[in-house]
Amino acid sequence: MTDELFQKMSQSILDGDSDAAIALAKQAIDSGIDPLEAISKGFVVGVNQVGESFACGQAFLPELVMAGEAMKAAVATLEPEMQKRGTSRQVYGKVVLATVEGDIHEIGKTLVGTMLSASGFQVYDLGVDVPTAKIIEKVKEVDADLVGLSALLTTTMVKQKEVIDELDKLGLRKKVKVMVGGAPVTKDWVQKIEADGYSEDAIGAVGLAKRLVGVV
Ligand code: B1M
Secondary structure (H helix, E strand, O other): OHHHHHHHHHHHHHHHHHHHHHHHHHHHHOOOOHHHHHHHHHHHHHHHHHHHHHHHOOHHHHHHHHEEEEEHHHHHHHHHHHHHHOOOOOOOOEEEEEEEEOOOOOOOHHHHHHHHHOOOOEEOOOOOOOOOOHHHHHHHHHHOOOOEEEEOOOOOOOOHHHHHHHHOOOOOOOOOEEEEEOOOOHHHHHHHOOOOOOEOOHEEEEHEEEEEEHOO
């Protein structure tokens, strides 16, 4: 029964059908399914398939856009439930979060932000395509403990390094921890740019953020 629901979720993304994705997300909430499980076992399966078809020329930009819109709608529907399930009320630290300049992929970044905020972090989500200067400005304004940088394109990953270099120049690098993420980010890249850590998913990002601020 649940597997069938996950399969329908995946299909709604393949079809780029936002209405169906929203209805299925609501159905998951009503059935008591963990929203993160609905995302990882249902919707993400579909969006990954569209990504693969796009990469090998079997799907085109309109399909990618529609799949992205449906995925966004599903995550937005599940978001209040994810917030509700967050148990911690304590504020562990302040996180400035952004998708780097030149990159408009927002779904993974938003998911990470939702999980961090549900887990007790104060999150300042600056959105997508955010210039380095704007990120630095916010870090200074809110006296952030952590910066989270998402990049989904091999061409925009370099901006993660740009932010780290800028923090370094301003003498803030020791004080402000930097976590990075996004599909092309690897351990080697993290070492190369001297970030403090990376995670492959939103749950891992919460554990990492807690370690970086010394909570666990
Ligand atoms: Co784009 N796109 N896209 N796209 N898109 C990819 C990333 C791609 C891999 C598809 C492919 O070719 N297979 C490819 C990148 C290739 C590369 O660079 N190597 C690609 C491309 C090429 C492009 C365009 C250039 C296409 C074009 O115009 N010709 C263009 C770029 C636009 C730009 O940014 N300037 C483009 C555009 C788009 C859409 C706008 C149509 C849409 C985004 C819609 C939106 O966000 N509102 C889109 C989509 C949907 C995708 C795919 C299919 C799915 C991305 C997604 O939302 N995944 C993607 C293929 C893929 O990744 N399978 C693809 C679901 C999401 C939950 O996962 O974002 O990975 P993800 O986030 C995860 C983890 O990565 C991690 O946790 C998240 C939750 O588990 N994580 C973090 C992410 N950020 C983190 C930060 C952290 C920690 C963990 O700490 C701070």
